[in-house]
Amino acid sequence: MQAKRIIPCLDVDDGKVVKGVKFEGIKDVGDPGELARRYNDEGADELTFLDIGASHKSRATLLGVVKKVAEEVFIPLCVGGGIRTIDDMRDAMNSGADKVSVCTSALNRPELLREMANAYGSQCVVLSLDAKRVKTNTGELRWHAFTHGGRNDTGLDAVEWAIRAVELGAGEILLNSIDADGTGAGYDLELTRRILNAVPVPVIASGGAGTLDQIANVLLSTASSETDALSEEAPGADAALVASLLHFNKTTIQDIKKYAEDKGVCVRR
Numbered sequence: 001m002q003a004k005r006i007i008p009c010l011d012v013d014d015g016k017v018v019k020g021v022k023f024e025g026i027k028d029v030g031d032p033g034e035l036a037r038r039y040n041d042e043g044a045d046e047l048t049f050l051d052i053g054a055s056h057k058s059r060a061t062l063l064g065v066v067k068k069v070a071e072e073v074f075i076p077l078c079v080g081g082g083i084r085t086i087d088d089m090r091d092a093m094n095s096g097a098d099k100v101s102v103c104t105s106a107l108n109r110p111e112l113l114r115e116m117a118n119a120y121g122s123q124c125v126v127l128s129l130d131a132k133r134v135k136t137n138t139g140e141l142r143w144h145a146f147t148h149g150g151r152n153d154t155g156l157d158a159v160e161w162a163i164r165a166v167e168l169g170a171g172e173i174l175l176n177s178i179d180a181d182g183t184g185a186g187y188d189l190e191l192t193r194r195i196l197n198a199v200p201v202p203v204i205a206s207g208g209a210g211t212l213d214q215i216a217n218v219l220l221s222t223a224s225s226e227t228d229a230l231s232e233e234a235p236g237a238d239a240a241l242v243a244s245l246l247h248f249n250k251t252t253i254q255d256i257k258k259y260a261e262d263k264g265v266c267v268r269r
Helices: 030-041 063-070 085-094 104-108 109-120 158-168 189-198 212-222 253-262
Strands: 005-013 016-021 024-030 047-051 077-078 099-102 123-135 140-145 150-155 172-177 203-208 239-242
Touching: 005 030, 005 150, 016 030, 024 030, 030 063, 030 253, 063 085, 063 150, 077 123, 077 158, 085 099, 085 109, 099 104, 099 109, 104 109, 104 140, 104 189, 109 158, 109 189, 123 158, 123 239, 140 158, 150 158, 158 172, 158 189, 172 189, 189 203, 189 212, 212 239, 212 253
Parallel strands: 005 047, 005 239, 047 077, 077 099, 099 123, 123 172, 172 203, 203 239
Antiparallel strands: 005 016, 016 024, 123 140, 140 150
16 A cells, blocks of 8 residues: 655745635744744655745745745655746746646646646646535536636536646646635545546645544545445545644644554555
């Protein structure tokens, strides 16, 4: 069994790590470099750096902050936010990123994913998929892909977009549940299961981690609910993104790994 990863997330805006609820009510949390060093020392498997205001405010990723973070860690670093071209990707990689994530820019021009994969390999291309439940005209609930930090509904089915993105070259999916983000109510297991069943690449579950049990559960399995017409059961996310629990000192990475291991999750040590 492939070991599951625990990945702290640094949502950065104007040079500071911030956190909100459902992509709103953003508050300062701390210094990116200091938090990066702490999580590296605690045993994080990777680190994700997302410049959450870059696409919305139409400014470049804060490469100076990326360099500062990269100097503090000896683990893979994924950088996202404001990456719109191959040149942007090259700048991020030269600043210390091991891979980059794209959301808005890929939805605006899907061919960017193919260009990135051709230039650096699919293993360096992460699709950041911001998904939210919406009600259709027929009353059906489904997930749509959103752009600009969860502000704009594309009307595109999130599962269909994930499939297409992988066909174009994305080597990993960072699945962000807007509904669950920052709530502490747990990951969206149904959404995670649907994406896991739809694509052959690793899926990182993000949004909603409030307890150690919730983290372990999303890594173990994502069984369908009794009311769900689909009956497939996915083997669990390949990694769990964690932010609030760590930023506000409610737990540590080692505590997360020990709890998950005790529940039967194979984690990296």
